[in-house]
Amino acid sequence: MTQEPDARRTGPVISVRDVVVSYGDRRVLDGINLDISRGETMVLLGGSGSGKSTLLRQIIGLEQPQSGRVLVNGVDLAKSTRRDLKKVRRSIGVAFQDAALFNSMSVEDNVALPLRELTCLAESTIRLMTWMKLAVVGLAEFGRFNPQELSGGMRKRAAVARALALDPEVLVFDEPSAGLDPIVAAELDELILALKSAFNMTVVVVTHEMASAFQIADRMAMLYKGSLIAVGTKEELQSSPHPKIRQFLDRVPDQIADTAAVDKYFQQYLKGGAA
Amino acid sequence: MRHLEYVGALVIQVGHALGSLTRTLPIVGNRRRWRSAIRQTLTIGVDAFPMVGIMAVCAGFILAMQGATELHRLGAMELVVDLVTIGFTRELGPLLAAIAVSGRSGSAFSAEIGSMMVTEEVSALRTIGIDPTEFLLAPKFLGALIALPCLTILSNACGILAGGIFMRLSTGMALSIYLQDVVHSMVLHDVMTGLVKSLAFATIIVHVGCLEGFRVHGGPDAVGRSATAAVVKSTFLVILADVGFTAIFYLTGGK
Numbered sequence: 001m002t003q004e005p006d007a008r009r010t011g012p013v014i015s016v017r018d019v020v021v022s023y024g025d026r027r028v029l030d031g032i033n034l035d036i037s038r039g040e041t042m043v044l045l046g047g048s049g050s051g052k053s054t055l056l057r058q059i060i061g062l063e064q065p066q067s068g069r070v071l072v073n074g075v076d077l078a079k080s081t082r083r084d085l086k087k088v089r090r091s092i093g094v095a096f097q098d099a100a101l102f103n104s105m106s107v108e109d110n111v112a113l114p115l116r117e118l119t120c121l122a123e124s125t126i127r128l129m130t131w132m133k134l135a136v137v138g139l140a141e142f143g144r145f146n147p148q149e150l151s152g153g154m155r156k157r158a159a160v161a162r163a164l165a166l167d168p169e170v171l172v173f174d175e176p177s178a179g180l181d182p183i184v185a186a187e188l189d190e191l192i193l194a195l196k197s198a199f200n201m202t203v204v205v206v207t208h209e210m211a212s213a214f215q216i217a218d219r220m221a222m223l224y225k226g227s228l229i230a231v232g233t234k235e236e237l238q239s240s241p242h243p244k245i246r247q248f249l250d251r252v253p254d255q256i257a258d259t260a261a262v263d264k265y266f267q268q269y270l271k272g273g274a275a
Numbered sequence: 276m277r278h279l280e281y282v283g284a285l286v287i288q289v290g291h292a293l294g295s296l297t298r299t300l301p302i303v304g305n306r307r308r309w310r311s312a313i314r315q316t317l318t319i320g321v322d323a324f325p326m327v328g329i330m331a332v333c334a335g336f337i338l339a340m341q342g343a344t345e346l347h348r349l350g351a352m353e354l355v356v357d358l359v360t361i362g363f364t365r366e367l368g369p370l371l372a373a374i375a376v377s378g379r380s381g382s383a384f385s386a387e388i389g390s391m392m393v394t395e396e397v398s399a400l401r402t403i404g405i406d407p408t409e410f411l412l413a414p415k416f417l418g419a420l421i422a423l424p425c426l427t428i429l430s431n432a433c434g435i436l437a438g439g440i441f442m443r444l445s446t447g448m449a450l451s452i453y454l455q456d457v458v459h460s461m462v463l464h465d466v467m468t469g470l471v472k473s474l475a476f477a478t479i480i481v482h483v484g485c486l487e488g489f490r491v492h493g494g495p496d497a498v499g500r501s502a503t504a505a506v507v508k509s510t511f512l513v514i515l516a517d518v519g520f521t522a523i524f525y526l527t528g529g530k
Contacts, residue, residue: 094399117403118404192472
Protein backbone atom coordinates (compact mmCIF):
# COMPACT_ATOMS: atom_id res chain seq x y z
CA MET A 1 0.00 0.00 0.00
CA THR A 2 2.93 2.34 0.62
CA GLN A 3 4.47 2.07 -2.83
CA GLU A 4 1.82 3.43 -5.12
CA PRO A 5 -1.04 4.72 -3.05
CA ASP A 6 -2.75 6.48 -5.93
CA ALA A 7 -2.97 3.56 -8.31
CA ARG A 8 -4.36 1.36 -5.59
CA ARG A 9 -6.76 3.85 -4.07
CA THR A 10 -8.50 4.80 -7.26
CA GLY A 11 -10.57 2.45 -9.32
CA PRO A 12 -12.56 -0.57 -8.29
CA VAL A 13 -11.15 -3.24 -5.97
CA ILE A 14 -12.51 -6.00 -8.12
CA SER A 15 -13.42 -5.73 -11.74
CA VAL A 16 -14.83 -8.54 -13.78
CA ARG A 17 -14.44 -8.10 -17.55
CA ASP A 18 -16.33 -10.15 -20.15
CA VAL A 19 -15.94 -13.33 -18.13
CA VAL A 20 -17.15 -16.48 -19.83
CA VAL A 21 -17.20 -19.84 -18.07
CA SER A 22 -18.68 -23.03 -19.43
CA TYR A 23 -18.71 -26.58 -18.14
CA GLY A 24 -18.92 -28.88 -21.14
CA ASP A 25 -21.34 -27.18 -23.55
CA ARG A 26 -23.28 -25.56 -20.72
CA ARG A 27 -22.45 -21.89 -20.49
CA VAL A 28 -22.53 -20.95 -16.80
CA LEU A 29 -21.29 -17.37 -17.06
CA ASP A 30 -21.92 -15.54 -20.30
CA GLY A 31 -19.86 -12.38 -20.57
CA ILE A 32 -20.11 -10.89 -17.10
CA ASN A 33 -19.01 -7.29 -16.49
CA LEU A 34 -19.01 -6.00 -12.94
CA ASP A 35 -17.08 -3.45 -10.90
CA ILE A 36 -16.98 -3.54 -7.14
CA SER A 37 -15.81 -0.27 -5.63
CA ARG A 38 -13.80 0.24 -2.51
CA GLY A 39 -15.83 0.23 0.69
CA GLU A 40 -19.13 -0.84 -0.78
CA THR A 41 -21.23 -3.85 0.03
CA MET A 42 -22.12 -5.65 -3.17
CA VAL A 43 -24.72 -8.36 -3.03
CA LEU A 44 -24.80 -10.90 -5.84
CA LEU A 45 -28.35 -12.13 -6.16
CA GLY A 46 -29.68 -14.99 -8.16
CA GLY A 47 -31.64 -18.20 -8.03
CA SER A 48 -30.19 -21.68 -7.93
CA GLY A 49 -28.17 -22.38 -11.04
CA SER A 50 -27.92 -18.71 -12.00
CA GLY A 51 -24.12 -18.89 -11.86
CA LYS A 52 -23.65 -16.77 -8.77
CA SER A 53 -21.47 -19.30 -6.99
CA THR A 54 -19.38 -19.71 -10.14
CA LEU A 55 -18.92 -15.94 -10.31
CA LEU A 56 -17.85 -15.99 -6.67
CA ARG A 57 -15.26 -18.67 -7.38
CA GLN A 58 -13.96 -16.50 -10.21
CA ILE A 59 -13.66 -13.46 -7.97
CA ILE A 60 -11.69 -15.30 -5.31
CA GLY A 61 -9.46 -16.88 -7.94
CA LEU A 62 -10.39 -20.51 -7.36
CA GLU A 63 -11.28 -20.96 -11.00
CA GLN A 64 -10.11 -19.23 -14.13
CA PRO A 65 -12.34 -17.99 -16.90
CA GLN A 66 -12.27 -19.43 -20.43
CA SER A 67 -12.20 -15.87 -21.67
CA GLY A 68 -12.30 -12.47 -20.05
CA ARG A 69 -10.41 -11.20 -17.04
CA VAL A 70 -10.85 -10.81 -13.31
CA LEU A 71 -8.80 -7.95 -11.87
CA VAL A 72 -8.21 -7.52 -8.16
CA ASN A 73 -6.59 -4.16 -7.42
CA GLY A 74 -5.67 -4.05 -11.09
CA VAL A 75 -3.92 -7.44 -11.02
CA ASP A 76 -5.14 -10.04 -13.50
CA LEU A 77 -5.65 -13.26 -11.55
CA ALA A 78 -5.15 -15.53 -14.55
CA LYS A 79 -1.90 -13.93 -15.65
CA SER A 80 -0.26 -13.30 -12.31
CA THR A 81 2.64 -15.29 -10.95
CA ARG A 82 2.36 -17.53 -7.94
CA ARG A 83 3.74 -14.81 -5.66
CA ASP A 84 1.39 -12.15 -6.95
CA LEU A 85 -1.51 -14.51 -6.59
CA LYS A 86 -0.52 -15.12 -2.98
CA LYS A 87 -0.50 -11.38 -2.38
CA VAL A 88 -3.90 -10.96 -4.01
CA ARG A 89 -5.29 -13.81 -1.93
CA ARG A 90 -4.10 -12.13 1.23
CA SER A 91 -6.22 -9.12 0.36
CA ILE A 92 -9.38 -11.24 0.04
CA GLY A 93 -10.88 -13.09 2.98
CA VAL A 94 -13.47 -15.73 2.19
CA ALA A 95 -16.18 -17.14 4.45
CA PHE A 96 -17.57 -20.25 2.79
CA GLN A 97 -21.14 -21.40 2.79
CA ASP A 98 -20.65 -24.28 5.20
CA ALA A 99 -17.91 -22.39 7.05
CA ALA A 100 -15.24 -24.84 5.75
CA LEU A 101 -13.43 -24.81 9.08
CA PHE A 102 -10.67 -27.39 9.36
CA ASN A 103 -12.26 -30.11 11.42
CA SER A 104 -8.95 -31.46 12.63
CA MET A 105 -8.12 -28.22 14.48
CA SER A 106 -9.67 -26.14 17.25
CA VAL A 107 -11.44 -22.91 16.35
CA GLU A 108 -8.45 -20.97 17.64
CA ASP A 109 -6.03 -22.88 15.43
CA ASN A 110 -8.32 -22.37 12.46
CA VAL A 111 -8.14 -18.61 12.89
CA ALA A 112 -4.43 -18.72 13.64
CA LEU A 113 -3.57 -20.88 10.62
CA PRO A 114 -3.30 -18.06 8.04
CA LEU A 115 -1.16 -16.07 10.47
CA ARG A 116 1.11 -19.01 11.22
CA GLU A 117 1.46 -19.98 7.58
CA LEU A 118 1.83 -16.61 5.90
CA THR A 119 3.41 -14.31 8.47
CA CYS A 120 6.55 -14.48 10.58
CA LEU A 121 4.84 -13.16 13.71
CA ALA A 122 5.78 -14.51 17.12
CA GLU A 123 3.44 -17.11 18.60
CA SER A 124 2.38 -14.75 21.41
CA THR A 125 1.39 -12.08 18.88
CA ILE A 126 -0.52 -14.65 16.85
CA ARG A 127 -2.40 -15.74 19.96
CA LEU A 128 -3.37 -12.17 20.76
CA MET A 129 -4.47 -11.46 17.19
CA THR A 130 -6.47 -14.68 17.07
CA TRP A 131 -8.22 -13.75 20.28
CA MET A 132 -9.03 -10.30 18.92
CA LYS A 133 -10.50 -11.71 15.69
CA LEU A 134 -12.61 -14.14 17.68
CA ALA A 135 -13.74 -11.32 19.93
CA VAL A 136 -14.85 -9.30 16.90
CA VAL A 137 -17.26 -12.06 15.93
CA GLY A 138 -18.27 -12.72 19.55
CA LEU A 139 -16.55 -16.09 19.96
CA ALA A 140 -13.74 -15.11 22.32
CA GLU A 141 -14.66 -17.83 24.82
CA PHE A 142 -14.98 -20.56 22.22
CA GLY A 143 -11.40 -20.67 20.92
CA ARG A 144 -10.61 -24.04 22.43
CA PHE A 145 -13.72 -25.72 21.06
CA ASN A 146 -13.68 -27.96 18.01
CA PRO A 147 -15.71 -26.79 15.01
CA GLN A 148 -18.10 -29.73 15.41
CA GLU A 149 -19.02 -28.51 18.90
CA LEU A 150 -20.32 -25.16 17.64
CA SER A 151 -23.76 -24.35 16.26
CA GLY A 152 -24.20 -23.50 12.57
CA GLY A 153 -24.29 -19.76 13.20
CA MET A 154 -21.24 -19.87 15.43
CA ARG A 155 -19.33 -21.86 12.83
CA LYS A 156 -20.10 -19.22 10.23
CA ARG A 157 -18.92 -16.49 12.58
CA ALA A 158 -15.73 -18.46 13.22
CA ALA A 159 -15.27 -18.65 9.46
CA VAL A 160 -15.56 -14.86 9.33
CA ALA A 161 -12.91 -14.58 12.04
CA ARG A 162 -10.61 -16.78 9.98
CA ALA A 163 -11.34 -14.75 6.85
CA LEU A 164 -10.41 -11.59 8.78
CA ALA A 165 -7.18 -13.07 10.14
CA LEU A 166 -4.88 -11.38 7.64
CA ASP A 167 -6.80 -8.07 7.68
CA PRO A 168 -8.06 -8.35 4.11
CA GLU A 169 -9.40 -5.41 2.10
CA VAL A 170 -12.29 -7.48 0.79
CA LEU A 171 -14.50 -9.91 2.68
CA VAL A 172 -16.33 -12.38 0.48
CA PHE A 173 -19.26 -14.17 2.00
CA ASP A 174 -20.96 -17.15 0.34
CA GLU A 175 -24.60 -17.59 1.37
CA PRO A 176 -24.36 -16.21 4.92
CA SER A 177 -27.94 -17.11 5.79
CA ALA A 178 -28.11 -20.58 4.22
CA GLY A 179 -29.15 -23.21 6.72
CA LEU A 180 -29.69 -20.77 9.58
CA ASP A 181 -32.86 -19.74 11.38
CA PRO A 182 -34.03 -16.15 10.76
CA ILE A 183 -32.72 -14.83 14.08
CA VAL A 184 -29.21 -16.19 13.62
CA ALA A 185 -29.25 -15.08 9.99
CA ALA A 186 -30.16 -11.57 11.12
CA GLU A 187 -27.26 -11.67 13.59
CA LEU A 188 -24.90 -12.43 10.74
CA ASP A 189 -26.32 -9.50 8.75
CA GLU A 190 -25.64 -7.31 11.78
CA LEU A 191 -22.09 -8.65 11.93
CA ILE A 192 -21.51 -7.81 8.27
CA LEU A 193 -22.80 -4.26 8.80
CA ALA A 194 -20.68 -3.86 11.93
CA LEU A 195 -17.53 -5.05 10.16
CA LYS A 196 -18.19 -2.70 7.31
CA SER A 197 -18.58 0.34 9.53
CA ALA A 198 -15.71 -0.62 11.85
CA PHE A 199 -13.08 -1.50 9.24
CA ASN A 200 -14.50 0.22 6.17
CA MET A 201 -14.25 -3.05 4.31
CA THR A 202 -15.38 -3.96 0.88
CA VAL A 203 -17.88 -6.77 1.29
CA VAL A 204 -19.14 -9.11 -1.41
CA VAL A 205 -22.07 -11.31 -0.44
CA VAL A 206 -23.66 -14.04 -2.50
CA THR A 207 -27.19 -14.84 -1.45
CA HIS A 208 -30.72 -15.58 -2.56
CA GLU A 209 -32.29 -14.23 0.65
CA MET A 210 -34.01 -11.00 -0.32
CA ALA A 211 -34.54 -9.77 3.24
CA SER A 212 -30.88 -10.17 4.06
CA ALA A 213 -29.84 -8.61 0.75
CA PHE A 214 -31.92 -5.47 1.29
CA GLN A 215 -30.61 -5.21 4.83
CA ILE A 216 -26.92 -5.12 3.98
CA ALA A 217 -26.49 -4.09 0.35
CA ASP A 218 -25.19 -0.80 -0.98
CA ARG A 219 -25.54 -2.14 -4.48
CA MET A 220 -26.92 -5.35 -5.88
CA ALA A 221 -26.23 -7.37 -8.97
CA MET A 222 -28.81 -9.80 -10.22
CA LEU A 223 -27.74 -12.89 -12.16
CA TYR A 224 -30.07 -14.87 -14.35
CA LYS A 225 -28.92 -17.87 -16.40
CA GLY A 226 -25.31 -16.73 -16.46
CA SER A 227 -25.92 -13.10 -17.36
CA LEU A 228 -26.15 -9.99 -15.24
CA ILE A 229 -29.62 -8.60 -15.82
CA ALA A 230 -29.40 -5.71 -13.38
CA VAL A 231 -26.82 -3.84 -11.34
CA GLY A 232 -27.85 -1.00 -9.09
CA THR A 233 -28.87 0.27 -5.68
CA LYS A 234 -31.65 -1.40 -3.71
CA GLU A 235 -34.11 1.29 -4.81
CA GLU A 236 -33.18 0.85 -8.46
CA LEU A 237 -33.70 -2.87 -8.24
CA GLN A 238 -36.94 -2.55 -6.36
CA SER A 239 -38.40 -0.24 -8.97
CA SER A 240 -37.08 -2.24 -11.91
CA PRO A 241 -39.70 -3.37 -14.42
CA HIS A 242 -37.59 -6.33 -15.63
CA PRO A 243 -39.86 -9.40 -15.48
CA LYS A 244 -37.20 -11.73 -14.06
CA ILE A 245 -36.35 -9.26 -11.28
CA ARG A 246 -40.03 -8.81 -10.49
CA GLN A 247 -40.47 -12.56 -10.42
CA PHE A 248 -37.57 -12.92 -7.99
CA LEU A 249 -38.73 -10.08 -5.75
CA ASP A 250 -42.35 -11.21 -5.76
CA ARG A 251 -41.44 -14.89 -5.31
CA VAL A 252 -43.36 -16.14 -8.34
CA PRO A 253 -42.48 -19.73 -9.24
CA ASP A 254 -41.36 -20.74 -12.70
CA GLN A 255 -43.68 -23.00 -14.59
CA ILE A 256 -42.03 -26.33 -14.03
CA ALA A 257 -44.29 -28.67 -15.98
CA ASP A 258 -44.28 -28.32 -19.73
CA THR A 259 -48.08 -28.40 -20.12
CA ALA A 260 -47.99 -28.10 -23.90
CA ALA A 261 -45.85 -31.24 -24.16
CA VAL A 262 -48.15 -33.12 -21.80
CA ASP A 263 -51.19 -32.10 -23.88
CA LYS A 264 -49.51 -33.19 -27.07
CA TYR A 265 -48.60 -36.55 -25.55
CA PHE A 266 -52.17 -37.17 -24.48
CA GLN A 267 -53.53 -36.17 -27.86
CA GLN A 268 -51.24 -38.67 -29.55
CA TYR A 269 -52.03 -41.32 -26.96
CA LEU A 270 -55.76 -40.89 -27.50
CA LYS A 271 -55.34 -40.97 -31.24
CA GLY A 272 -53.25 -44.11 -31.04
CA GLY A 273 -55.76 -45.68 -28.68
CA ALA A 274 -58.64 -44.87 -31.07
CA ALA A 275 -56.89 -46.24 -34.16
CA MET B 276 -7.70 -42.03 -23.28
CA ARG B 277 -9.16 -41.72 -19.80
CA HIS B 278 -6.36 -43.84 -18.39
CA LEU B 279 -3.74 -41.73 -20.14
CA GLU B 280 -5.30 -38.61 -18.66
CA TYR B 281 -5.22 -40.22 -15.22
CA VAL B 282 -1.57 -41.18 -15.49
CA GLY B 283 -0.80 -37.68 -16.78
CA ALA B 284 -2.51 -36.11 -13.78
CA LEU B 285 -0.59 -38.47 -11.52
CA VAL B 286 2.74 -37.51 -13.09
CA ILE B 287 1.98 -33.79 -12.79
CA GLN B 288 1.06 -34.27 -9.15
CA VAL B 289 4.26 -36.21 -8.43
CA GLY B 290 6.30 -33.46 -10.09
CA HIS B 291 4.56 -30.78 -8.05
CA ALA B 292 4.99 -32.78 -4.86
CA LEU B 293 8.70 -33.39 -5.45
CA GLY B 294 9.07 -29.62 -5.67
CA SER B 295 7.37 -29.06 -2.34
CA LEU B 296 8.98 -32.08 -0.67
CA THR B 297 11.97 -29.97 0.37
CA ARG B 298 9.57 -27.82 2.39
CA THR B 299 8.80 -30.80 4.61
CA LEU B 300 12.44 -31.54 5.44
CA PRO B 301 13.82 -30.55 8.82
CA ILE B 302 16.05 -27.44 9.11
CA VAL B 303 15.78 -26.32 5.45
CA GLY B 304 12.00 -26.65 5.30
CA ASN B 305 8.99 -25.58 7.28
CA ARG B 306 9.01 -26.85 10.87
CA ARG B 307 5.28 -27.47 10.94
CA ARG B 308 5.41 -29.63 7.78
CA TRP B 309 8.23 -31.67 9.28
CA ARG B 310 6.23 -32.22 12.43
CA SER B 311 3.23 -33.23 10.37
CA ALA B 312 5.47 -35.59 8.35
CA ILE B 313 6.60 -37.28 11.57
CA ARG B 314 2.99 -37.75 12.57
CA GLN B 315 2.27 -39.27 9.17
CA THR B 316 5.28 -41.57 9.46
CA LEU B 317 3.92 -42.86 12.74
CA THR B 318 0.39 -43.48 11.43
CA ILE B 319 1.55 -45.01 8.15
CA GLY B 320 4.44 -46.98 9.63
CA VAL B 321 4.30 -47.72 13.33
CA ASP B 322 0.57 -48.37 13.44
CA ALA B 323 0.95 -50.88 10.60
CA PHE B 324 3.67 -52.88 12.40
CA PRO B 325 1.40 -55.62 13.83
CA MET B 326 -0.50 -56.10 10.59
CA VAL B 327 2.59 -56.24 8.37
CA GLY B 328 4.36 -58.48 10.89
CA ILE B 329 1.57 -61.04 11.02
CA MET B 330 1.06 -60.98 7.25
CA ALA B 331 4.78 -61.54 6.70
CA VAL B 332 4.94 -64.41 9.21
CA CYS B 333 2.01 -66.12 7.49
CA ALA B 334 3.47 -65.56 4.03
CA GLY B 335 6.81 -66.88 5.28
CA PHE B 336 5.19 -70.09 6.46
CA ILE B 337 3.23 -70.43 3.24
CA LEU B 338 6.29 -69.93 1.06
CA ALA B 339 8.35 -72.38 3.12
CA MET B 340 5.62 -75.05 3.16
CA GLN B 341 4.85 -74.77 -0.55
CA GLY B 342 8.55 -74.87 -1.41
CA ALA B 343 9.25 -77.74 0.98
CA THR B 344 6.73 -80.13 -0.60
CA GLU B 345 8.50 -79.88 -3.96
CA LEU B 346 12.07 -79.52 -2.70
CA HIS B 347 11.64 -82.48 -0.33
CA ARG B 348 10.99 -84.78 -3.30
CA LEU B 349 14.21 -83.57 -4.88
CA GLY B 350 16.03 -84.03 -1.60
CA ALA B 351 17.01 -80.38 -1.50
CA MET B 352 15.35 -79.19 1.67
CA GLU B 353 18.18 -76.79 2.42
CA LEU B 354 17.12 -74.76 -0.62
CA VAL B 355 14.00 -73.68 1.33
CA VAL B 356 16.30 -71.26 3.14
CA ASP B 357 17.32 -69.63 -0.14
CA LEU B 358 13.76 -69.64 -1.39
CA VAL B 359 12.47 -67.76 1.65
CA THR B 360 15.42 -65.39 1.90
CA ILE B 361 15.49 -64.39 -1.75
CA GLY B 362 11.71 -64.46 -2.07
CA PHE B 363 11.30 -62.01 0.77
CA THR B 364 14.18 -59.62 0.25
CA ARG B 365 13.52 -59.23 -3.46
CA GLU B 366 9.80 -59.58 -3.72
CA LEU B 367 7.43 -60.43 -0.91
CA GLY B 368 8.82 -58.04 1.70
CA PRO B 369 8.17 -54.84 -0.22
CA LEU B 370 4.98 -56.16 -1.80
CA LEU B 371 3.33 -57.20 1.47
CA ALA B 372 4.25 -53.90 3.10
CA ALA B 373 2.85 -52.00 0.12
CA ILE B 374 -0.42 -53.91 0.13
CA ALA B 375 -0.88 -53.35 3.86
CA VAL B 376 -0.15 -49.61 3.53
CA SER B 377 -2.34 -49.28 0.48
CA GLY B 378 -5.28 -50.77 2.36
CA ARG B 379 -4.69 -48.95 5.62
CA SER B 380 -3.39 -45.56 4.53
CA GLY B 381 -4.17 -45.15 0.83
CA SER B 382 -7.88 -45.26 1.53
CA ALA B 383 -7.45 -43.01 4.56
CA PHE B 384 -5.65 -40.37 2.45
CA SER B 385 -8.36 -40.25 -0.16
CA ALA B 386 -11.12 -40.19 2.46
CA GLU B 387 -9.44 -37.38 4.38
CA ILE B 388 -8.79 -35.19 1.36
CA GLY B 389 -12.07 -36.16 -0.27
CA SER B 390 -14.12 -35.05 2.71
CA MET B 391 -12.09 -31.84 2.82
CA MET B 392 -13.04 -31.27 -0.82
CA VAL B 393 -16.73 -31.79 -0.03
CA THR B 394 -16.69 -29.35 2.89
CA GLU B 395 -14.71 -26.80 0.82
CA GLU B 396 -11.78 -27.00 3.24
CA VAL B 397 -9.39 -27.46 0.32
CA SER B 398 -10.86 -24.36 -1.36
CA ALA B 399 -10.43 -22.52 1.92
CA LEU B 400 -6.76 -23.49 2.03
CA ARG B 401 -6.26 -22.16 -1.47
CA THR B 402 -8.03 -18.87 -0.79
CA ILE B 403 -5.91 -18.38 2.31
CA GLY B 404 -2.88 -18.81 0.07
CA ILE B 405 -1.74 -22.25 1.26
CA ASP B 406 -0.84 -24.79 -1.39
CA PRO B 407 -2.93 -27.91 -0.65
CA THR B 408 -0.27 -30.15 -2.21
CA GLU B 409 2.35 -28.81 0.14
CA PHE B 410 0.07 -28.69 3.15
CA LEU B 411 -1.72 -32.01 2.78
CA LEU B 412 0.20 -34.21 0.37
CA ALA B 413 3.89 -33.50 0.96
CA PRO B 414 3.96 -34.60 4.64
CA LYS B 415 2.18 -37.84 3.71
CA PHE B 416 4.65 -38.36 0.86
CA LEU B 417 7.69 -37.93 3.09
CA GLY B 418 6.04 -40.03 5.80
CA ALA B 419 5.44 -42.89 3.38
CA LEU B 420 8.95 -42.62 1.93
CA ILE B 421 10.31 -43.14 5.45
CA ALA B 422 7.74 -45.67 6.65
CA LEU B 423 7.58 -48.07 3.73
CA PRO B 424 11.26 -49.08 3.65
CA CYS B 425 11.05 -49.63 7.43
CA LEU B 426 7.97 -51.80 7.00
CA THR B 427 9.75 -53.66 4.21
CA ILE B 428 12.66 -54.48 6.51
CA LEU B 429 10.22 -55.60 9.19
CA SER B 430 8.37 -57.72 6.67
CA ASN B 431 11.64 -59.29 5.47
CA ALA B 432 12.68 -60.10 9.03
CA CYS B 433 9.33 -61.62 10.00
CA GLY B 434 9.08 -63.68 6.83
CA ILE B 435 12.58 -65.07 7.15
CA LEU B 436 12.03 -65.81 10.83
CA ALA B 437 8.87 -67.73 9.98
CA GLY B 438 10.90 -69.77 7.50
CA GLY B 439 13.34 -70.59 10.30
CA ILE B 440 10.58 -71.73 12.62
CA PHE B 441 9.20 -73.94 9.86
CA MET B 442 12.62 -75.50 9.25
CA ARG B 443 13.07 -76.10 12.98
CA LEU B 444 9.70 -77.85 13.21
CA SER B 445 9.93 -79.89 10.01
CA THR B 446 13.62 -80.84 9.81
CA GLY B 447 14.89 -80.01 13.28
CA MET B 448 17.38 -77.53 11.86
CA ALA B 449 18.62 -75.27 14.67
CA LEU B 450 17.61 -71.64 14.36
CA SER B 451 21.22 -70.47 14.67
CA ILE B 452 22.29 -72.64 11.73
CA TYR B 453 19.28 -71.46 9.74
CA LEU B 454 20.27 -67.85 10.35
CA GLN B 455 23.83 -68.57 9.25
CA ASP B 456 22.47 -70.03 6.03
CA VAL B 457 20.27 -66.98 5.59
CA VAL B 458 23.25 -64.68 5.94
CA HIS B 459 25.00 -66.77 3.30
CA SER B 460 22.25 -66.55 0.75
CA MET B 461 21.27 -62.95 1.44
CA VAL B 462 22.82 -60.53 -1.01
CA LEU B 463 22.99 -56.80 -0.40
CA HIS B 464 21.89 -56.22 -3.98
CA ASP B 465 18.62 -58.08 -3.33
CA VAL B 466 17.88 -56.13 -0.18
CA MET B 467 18.57 -52.87 -1.98
CA THR B 468 16.32 -53.70 -4.93
CA GLY B 469 13.59 -54.50 -2.43
CA LEU B 470 14.03 -51.14 -0.75
CA VAL B 471 14.10 -49.26 -4.06
CA LYS B 472 10.84 -50.98 -4.95
CA SER B 473 9.33 -49.96 -1.63
CA LEU B 474 10.15 -46.29 -2.35
CA ALA B 475 8.38 -46.56 -5.69
CA PHE B 476 5.40 -48.25 -4.04
CA ALA B 477 5.23 -45.51 -1.41
CA THR B 478 5.11 -42.89 -4.17
CA ILE B 479 2.32 -44.73 -5.98
CA ILE B 480 0.19 -45.28 -2.87
CA VAL B 481 0.42 -41.70 -1.61
CA HIS B 482 -0.18 -40.10 -4.97
CA VAL B 483 -3.04 -42.33 -6.07
CA GLY B 484 -4.69 -41.91 -2.66
CA CYS B 485 -4.36 -38.13 -2.69
CA LEU B 486 -5.30 -37.75 -6.36
CA GLU B 487 -8.48 -39.72 -5.75
CA GLY B 488 -9.20 -37.42 -2.82
CA PHE B 489 -8.56 -34.23 -4.78
CA ARG B 490 -10.86 -35.49 -7.54
CA VAL B 491 -13.88 -35.87 -5.28
CA HIS B 492 -16.85 -33.84 -6.46
CA GLY B 493 -20.27 -33.96 -4.94
CA GLY B 494 -21.45 -35.50 -1.72
CA PRO B 495 -20.38 -37.99 0.93
CA ASP B 496 -21.00 -40.98 -1.34
CA ALA B 497 -18.24 -39.71 -3.62
CA VAL B 498 -15.83 -39.84 -0.67
CA GLY B 499 -16.61 -43.52 -0.14
CA ARG B 500 -16.16 -44.30 -3.82
CA SER B 501 -12.84 -42.46 -3.89
CA ALA B 502 -11.54 -44.51 -0.95
CA THR B 503 -12.39 -47.72 -2.77
CA ALA B 504 -10.85 -46.45 -6.00
CA ALA B 505 -7.70 -45.45 -4.12
CA VAL B 506 -7.12 -48.97 -2.81
CA VAL B 507 -8.01 -50.70 -6.07
CA LYS B 508 -5.94 -48.41 -8.28
CA SER B 509 -2.93 -48.21 -6.01
CA THR B 510 -2.76 -51.99 -5.53
CA PHE B 511 -3.08 -52.45 -9.28
CA LEU B 512 -0.37 -49.89 -10.03
CA VAL B 513 1.90 -51.30 -7.32
CA ILE B 514 1.79 -54.71 -9.01
CA LEU B 515 2.33 -53.17 -12.44
CA ALA B 516 5.32 -51.25 -11.14
CA ASP B 517 6.60 -54.42 -9.49
CA VAL B 518 6.61 -56.24 -12.82
CA GLY B 519 8.44 -53.31 -14.38
CA PHE B 520 11.09 -53.15 -11.68
CA THR B 521 11.61 -56.89 -11.57
CA ALA B 522 12.01 -56.95 -15.36
CA ILE B 523 14.58 -54.15 -15.20
CA PHE B 524 16.56 -55.87 -12.44
CA TYR B 525 16.35 -59.18 -14.31
CA LEU B 526 17.49 -57.73 -17.62
CA THR B 527 20.28 -55.67 -16.12
CA GLY B 528 21.78 -58.89 -14.82
CA GLY B 529 20.78 -58.72 -11.19
CA LYS B 530 20.60 -62.53 -11.31
